[in-house]
Amino acid sequence: MAKITIPAANLEYDCENDTIARAAVRHGLGFPYECNVGSCGNCRFELIEGEVEHRRANPPGLNERDIARKRFLGCQAQPKGDCTIKVSLRDNYKSKHLPRKTEAVLAGIDDLTHDIREFRFNLKQSNLFLPGQYALLSVPGVGGDRAYSMSNVTNLGDEWHFQIKRVPGGEATTSLFDKLKIGDSVGLDGPYGMAYLREDAPRDILCLAGGSGLSPMVSIARGAAASPALKGRSIEFVYGGRSPRDICGESILQLLDGYGERIHYHPAISMPEGAEGWTGHTGFVHDIAEMLFGEKLSQYEVYFAGPPLMSQAVMKMLIKARVPVGQLHFDQFY
Ligand code: FES
Structure with missing residues (x-):
C-alpha cells in the first residue's frame, strides 16, 4: 500500500494496486482525467518525491517536455512506494458514483449492425453510473484495460450494457466478439467520464x-x-x-x-x-x-x-x- 501526498491540497490518500489518478477518484477526489487509457494527457502530474511506473509503455499523452519535467500520467502511473505529487484538483472531476472494480458476467449479446454488438453484463457488485459514462474492461487473455461506454441507464446498478464496435485486428474486440461466451467473466472498473447527462441544464x-x-x-x-x-x-x-x-x-x-x-x-x-x-x-x-x-x-x-x-x-x-x-x-x- 502506497501513500500519495498532495501538499498543495493538504491531503494524502492510499493507493493499492491502482494508478494514482484512479485511486484518487475512488477516494472522491477531483483528480483531472478524461480517457483513462494514456492518450489525452489531462491527468498529468508532477512527481516531487518517490517512484512510479507507467502501466502503458510510451503513452501518447506525454511528450518529451513532460518527461524532462518529471511529469507522469495519473491514469497510468502506479506508485512503487509512498509518493509526493503536484497536481491541481478540481471539483468538477469529483465522481458522483465512485468507481469500483468488480467482476462482470456476460448475460446477453445482440448484433446492432454488421460490426456493432451490444454486450450485456451482470455485475457481481452493483454500482451506479450516470448516462454517458464509461468503464474500463479487462478482457481475459488481453493485456491492459479498454474503455467502453455504457448504453443503458440503471436504477439498481447490477446490469451494465455496452455497444461495442469491432476494431479490425483489434485484440480486445476480437476476443469480445469471437471468444467471450454467455456466462464468461471480464474485469470491470467504473464508472468514469465527464461527458455525462446534465439533468440541471435547461435546454x-x-x-x-x-x-x-x-x-x-x-x-x-x-x-x-x-x-x-x-x-x-x-x-x-x-x-x-x-x-x-x-x-x-x-x-x-x-x-x-x-x-x-x-x-x-x-x-x-x-x-x-x-x-x-x-x-x-x-x-x-x-x-x-x-x-x-x-x-x-x-x-x-x-x-x-x-x-x-x-x-x-x-x-x-x-x-x-x-x-x-x-x-x-x-x-x-x-
Ligand atoms: Fe487521458 Fe490519463 S486520462 S491520459
Whole structure:
C-alpha cells in the first residue's frame, strides 16, 4: 500500500494496486482525467518525491517536455512506494458514483449492425453510473484495460450494457466478439467520464454520434427521456456511418422506443455510392447537424462521441457556431 501526498491540497490518500489518478477518484477526489487509457494527457502530474511506473509503455499523452519535467500520467502511473505529487484538483472531476472494480458476467449479446454488438453484463457488485459514462474492461487473455461506454441507464446498478464496435485486428474486440461466451467473466472498473447527462441544464438536447460513439449517446438519450428534470425537452439524435449497413435503422428506433415523440432520429451516411433506396441524410455528422440546426445550435446542450476525425470536426463546427463551451460534453479518447 502506497501513500500519495498532495501538499498543495493538504491531503494524502492510499493507493493499492491502482494508478494514482484512479485511486484518487475512488477516494472522491477531483483528480483531472478524461480517457483513462494514456492518450489525452489531462491527468498529468508532477512527481516531487518517490517512484512510479507507467502501466502503458510510451503513452501518447506525454511528450518529451513532460518527461524532462518529471511529469507522469495519473491514469497510468502506479506508485512503487509512498509518493509526493503536484497536481491541481478540481471539483468538477469529483465522481458522483465512485468507481469500483468488480467482476462482470456476460448475460446477453445482440448484433446492432454488421460490426456493432451490444454486450450485456451482470455485475457481481452493483454500482451506479450516470448516462454517458464509461468503464474500463479487462478482457481475459488481453493485456491492459479498454474503455467502453455504457448504453443503458440503471436504477439498481447490477446490469451494465455496452455497444461495442469491432476494431479490425483489434485484440480486445476480437476476443469480445469471437471468444467471450454467455456466462464468461471480464474485469470491470467504473464508472468514469465527464461527458455525462446534465439533468440541471435547461435546454433541449442534441446527441451527435458516429461508430462506437453510439453507445454513450444512446445512454444519454435514454437517460434524458427518463429524467423528470428534463420532462418536455426534445432530443435530437444524429447518427452517422459510411454506408447504410453501418447505421442502426429500425434497431435504433427500438433502442430508443418507449420515449415518445420527444426523440427525433436523423441517420446519415457519408458514402452514398451504391446506396440505392437510402432515405436518410447524406454527409458527415457535423455537416448534417449544421444543416439541420444552424443558428439554433447554441440553444442546445450538446453531447457527442465518435471516431477522432468526427469528434474534431464536430467540435470545430460547434465552436464556429458559437455554442458556449459549457454546453459541450465529450470525453477525449485520443
Ligand atoms: Fe490519463 Fe487521458 S491520459 S486520462
